[in-house]
Amino acid sequence: MPADVTLRHGVAYLQDIGKEQPKVLLFFNRTFIVFIVCFVMIQCRPVGQDRNTLMYLSRFGYLHPRLRATQGNVPEDVLKGAVSEFQQFAGINVTGVLDSETVHMMSLPRCGVRDTSKFDEGRKKRYVLEGSRFFVNTLSYRIFRYPRNMEHRVVQEQLARALRMWSDASNYTFIPKYTGKVHIGVRFERGSHDDSEPFDGPGGALAHAFFPKYEGDAHFDDEETWTFASKRGVNLFQVALHEFGHTLGLQHSNVKTAVMAPFYRGYDPDYKLDQDDIDGIRAIQSAPRLSDLKMSNKTSQKQR
Ligand code: ZN
Ligand code: CA
Numbered sequence: 001m002p003a004d005v006t007l008r009h010g011v012a013y014l015q016d017i018g019k020e021q022p023k024v025l026l027f028f029n030r031t032f033i034v035f036i037v038c039f040v041m042i043q044c045r046p047v048g049q050d051r052n053t054l055m056y057l058s059r060f061g062y063l064h065p066r067l068r069a070t071q072g073n074v075p076e077d078v079l080k081g082a083v084s085e086f087q088q089f090a091g092i093n094v095t096g097v098l099d100s101e102t103v104h105m106m107s108l109p110r111c112g113v114r115d116t117s118k119f120d121e122g123r124k125k126r127y128v129l130e131g132s133r134f135f136v137n138t139l140s141y142r143i144f145r146y147p148r149n150m151e152h153r154v155v156q157e158q159l160a161r162a163l164r165m166w167s168d169a170s171n172y173t174f175i176p177k178y179t180g181k182v183h184i185g186v187r188f189e190r191g192s193h194d195d196s197e198p199f200d201g202p203g204g205a206l207a208h209a210f211f212p213k214y215e216g217d218a219h220f221d222d223e224e225t226w227t228f229a230s231k232r233g234v235n236l237f238q239v240a241l242h243e244f245g246h247t248l249g250l251q252h253s254n255v256k257t258a259v260m261a262p263f264y265r266g267y268d269p270d271y272k273l274d275q276d277d278i279d280g281i282r283a284i285q286s287a288p289r290l291s292d293l294k295m296s297n298k299t300s301q302k303q304r
Contacts, residue, residue, distance in 0.1 A: 049074055053098065056106050057082045060262075061114035089115050090263070091256045109224075109234065109264040111242055112197055112205030115252045132213030133249040133284050134172070134183065139216075141184035142177045148188075150226050155236065158228050159186060162240035166248060169273055170281045184247055185215075188222040199223065206264055207239050209246035216247040227267075235267045245277060249284045253277070 049072045058068035062082040067074050080096040087094045090105045143159065146152050156176065163174040174184075192198040197208055199221040209218040218240070220226070225233030238259075245260045253260040258276040 049079065053106070057086060059114070060086075061116035061119060062086050064119045085116075089252075089254045091254060105263065109203050109206050111239075111246075111252070111262045111264075112199075112208035113246055113252065113262070115262055132211045133287060134212045134216065136183075137171045138173045138175060139184060140175045140177045140182040141186060142179075142182040143186045145187040145189065145222075147220065147222050147226050150228075150236065154228060155226075158237045159240050162237050162244055165241055165273055166244055166281065169278045170248070170285050172248065172285070183216060184244075185217040186220070187217070188220045188226075190222045193219065195219070206234055207243050209243040211246060212249050218243040218247055229269070231267045234264065235271070238268065238271045239264065241271065241273070245281070248281060250277070250280045253280070 054063065054068045054070075054074065057063035057079075058065050062085050063074070063078070067078070083098060083102065084094050084096045086105075087096075087102055090102075092101045092105060093099070095102075141159075141163065143152075143155060146155055160174075160176065167173055187193070190199060191201075197205075199205060199219075201221075201223045202225070205221060206224055207218065207220040210216055220236075220239065220243070226236045227233035228236055241259050250260050252262045253276055255261060255274065255276040258274040259271075260277055260280065
């Protein structure tokens with residue numbers, strides 16, 4: 001019988017030949033048992049301790065940063081807990097193991113801001129969990145550095161469109177400025193760019209933004225292919241809408257349909273704020289005043 005028939009008919013063929021060739025059957029049976037054992041071991045593997053998984057979980061706040069370099073030595077229960085927490089946040093089945101759905105979610109382009117900051121103690125905090133907001137309703141913004149692959153006019157339009165959506169849902173008004181100091185600085189940057197979170201080239205982290213306490217700047221990875229009204233590349237309006245949510249004090253949401261969910265799910269011509277986002281911005285704006293925020297001290301020195 002030809003080899004391809006063997007492959008196609010699998011176990012049934014092995015049983016047939018076994019009647020005439022017991023040694024061959026023994027060999028195939030052993031092989032088959034080894035295969036089954038390996039298959040079961042792979043299926044039961046609690047969590048892969050590969051470097052990329054540890055880096056991802058650590059980077060987005062699910063695993064203590066000191067564990068990211070301890071490949072193979074992270075206690076199973078700690079890792080299982082971190083994966084479960086990520087799965088819960090991402091709204092997928094909570095299995096505690098790196099199943100295909102989890103691997104897929106981790107491969108999606110996303111916002112670079114951490115989903116949780118529980119391990120931030122003792123580190124320089126870039127993002128806060130809560131309690132910061134702008135205490136003026138009219139906020140100025142300025143694009144200090146433009147992307148290389150999009151016309152300035154289009155960038156201005158798409159960012160203004162994103163801010164308009166937030167102003168429609170809140171009491172904030174946004175004013176573009178082209179010189180001088182502003183509340184919100186916008187920059188398209190590559191790799192390291194004067195904060196502690198260098199960009200990572202195409203894919204991965206698309207952008208990140210600072211909460212109001214840290215002046216609300218928004219940074220976009222200039223190695224992404226920024227587009228508008230296209231399935232190609234990464235839609236600037238959609239990512240900007242998300243990042244300006246951080247700028248105004250919103251954290252990541254585990255509501256799948258929310259703009260503040262951290263994952264980029266592709267171009268959506270009807271992309272708009274979810275009720276969860278609207279509830280969030282309204283809760284922030286109606287929060288009691290805790291302290292004054294000073295006008296940020298941004299200069300035009302790095303303008304291209
Ligand atoms: Zn984000
Ligand atoms: Ca990137």
